[in-house]
Amino acid sequence: MDGQMYGLTGGIPLSTLASGGGGVGGLPPPAEAEPGRRGLRQGIVVFRWAALLWTAVLAAVVDLSHPALAWTALGILAVWNAGVSFRHAWDRVDVRWVDLGLSVALLLTAPAMMREGALAVSGQPFFAVAYPLATVLTWAASTGFIGGVATAALLFVPLAFSRAINGVGFDRLASSEVVDVATGGIYYLMGGGTVGLFARTIDRAAAELRSANDEAALQAERAARLQEREALSREIHDSVLQALALVRKRGRELTARSSVPGRDIGELVQVADDQERALRRLLQRRADEPPEGSVPLRTVLEAATYGIQGVPVTVTTVDPMWLRADDVGELSAAIRQALENVAQHARASMATVFAEEEDGQIVVSIRDDGVGFSYDEERMRRDGKLGLLRSMRGRIEELGGEMHLSSAPGRGTEVEFRLPGPSGPAAKATSAKATKDERS
Amino acid sequence: MEPIRVMVVDDHPVWRDGVRADLERSEGTKVVAEASDGGEAIEQVRSSMPDVVLMDLRLPTVSGVDAIRAIVEESPHVKILVLSASGEESDVLEAVKVGASGYLLKSATADEIIAGVLRVHEGEPVFTGPLAGLVLAEFRRVSTADPGEPGLTTRENEVLKLVAKGYTYREIGELLFISTKTVQNHVRNILTKLQLRKRYELMRYAIQRGLDRKE
Secondary structure, eight states, X not given: OTTXXXXXXXXXXGGGSOOOOOOTTSSOOOGGGHHHHHHHHHHHHHHHHHHHHHHHHHXXXXXXXXXXXXXXXXXXXXXXXXXXXXXXXXXXXXXXXXXXXXXXXXXXXXXXXXXXXXXTSSOOOOTTSSHHHHHHHHHHHHHHHXXXXXXXHHHHHHHHHHHHHTTOOGGGOOHHHHHHHHHHHHHHHHHHHHHHHHHHHHHHHHHXXXXXXXXXXXXXXXXXXHHHXXXXXXXXXXXXXXXXXXXXXXXXXXXXXXXXXXXXXXXXXXXXXXXXXXHHXXXXXXXXXXXXXXXXXXXXXXXXXXXXXXXXXEEEXXXXXXXXXXXHHHHHHHHHHHHHHIIIIIOOSOEEEXXXXXXXXXXXXXXXXXXXXXXXXXXXXXXXXXHHHHHHHHHHHHXXXXXXXXXXXXXXXXXXXXXXXXXXXXXXXXXXXXXXXXXX | OOOEEEEEEOSOHHHHHHHHHHHHHSTTEEEEEEESSHHHHHHHHHHHOOSEEEEOSOOSSSOHHHHHHXXXXXXXXXXXXXXXXXXXXXXXXXXXXXXXXXXXXXXXXXXHHHHHHHHHXXXXXXXXXXXXXXXXXXXXXXXXXXXXXXXXXXXXXXXXXXXXXXXXXXXXXXXXXXXXXXXXXXXXXXXXXXXXXXXXXXXXXXXXXXXXHHO
């Protein structure tokens, strides 16, 4: 197979890509949601730093009993935030748990770093209240409304005990203090709920966009098949049916006569002869009739390129090739993702979709002559490409196939999908292998 | 240098005018004749002696493929470049088999058409991606139907696949570590094989028919 990928950097199986970043509600988010989610994540990172800065400003103003401890805690938080933000890892589950732990720890220890009773007696502000809100927002962005509200509720518990830890019992709290604590909790809840709803809306809109795209591809494919059928019936109508009508008409005329010259019969024989050959040709072409439950791959590929703008796409297939009808949706969607990516980012002058059969497998490659890229996972994650690649790869593996990628700066990109063919033992062997690779 | 003498065959006058305008704009090419049908094309080749014929395939009365067959028979030095709308794949393959040197889609730009004319005039086939796909399919069909038949070599197969993926000859040379010239040779050989096969098929068909007649 490597022989087929004249890979400039070689074929890189995408199973090497790091995983992580589940979508809202446990399912992987559709790739179409990526731009919206990225915007949300970036916004929250900005808020994080603002919250941290505000905490530091307050820490400088309030009456601290253990300033060294407080500044050490803030320092740890700053390092943590810088590290995670730099790696764009806020949607990783383990990172979110650590962050939650840090927020709980901050809420529990910060009151002890202030002079005892400062929160009630001198009415000083609780300096650590802002940062945990960032934790709530991050959880909400990754896990949705319920996750956001649950995190907020969890963080409200240490917040409620902050006064007690500071040496001011619940019975000694002024009503304004109670209101302060409650307000903090309400902010957490509102933040978590709002961002959670927002994240879910982004994913839903993206899912709708995707199903609309899939539907459009299917419609186009149906239209193409109908057209093919019409062309065939037109052809039969023009040639064979005309000839049959002629034979019947002439035959009637001839039977009406008492004696028929051999030449007239010869003419009829000639017409029948010609048409027999024409019909045979038509039927031979129809010998390419798809196997049960399959559709012509070419039609699928052409439908998948409809409406791609910004780069001319050529479809080439080594016909006849068939695709299982059940596989049409996923394959079309993966091809569209690849082509849309080319159209938007590759600055290519052309793109080709080439399909051939090899060892019973369907091999579809999408190539462009654009800028290409070096395989740099960090950078691809930053550009939001990792989500796209994962999504394409997911679709192809869903069909028991594999995806390979080769590219180099300035030398275009080639994405190759290998799918099991419509039937045959090769198909089963491949999907078994793919499953094994997945586990190892 | 004398400009290349080109003849344009198409049943749509508007299209002919467009192609003529494109070719006249270039210094290296000159339109010496036009024809709207295959029969007319065969006659025009005799009288105006073009170097290159730009040929549509869907023509009234005498089809493009039949005209190409006749022209190649009579004047083997005339190069033929097929310009055809998409969706006429089977005709295109037939046209190349009977002697056309290449195939461009009608959606090709003026520059691509001019470059194509120059190339076939120099004896280089114009092998576009879709044509490579057709040829691959043809050789696959042959090898399954008749495994004894000589097919494509592994290298020729590789070259064709890369052409089908849209790589230029230079890029193919770099990928396979061979010179651009060698790539051109492979492509020319593939075309020759295809045309030889066609002649062989015709011969076999003629012999069979002859035998049938005698019965």
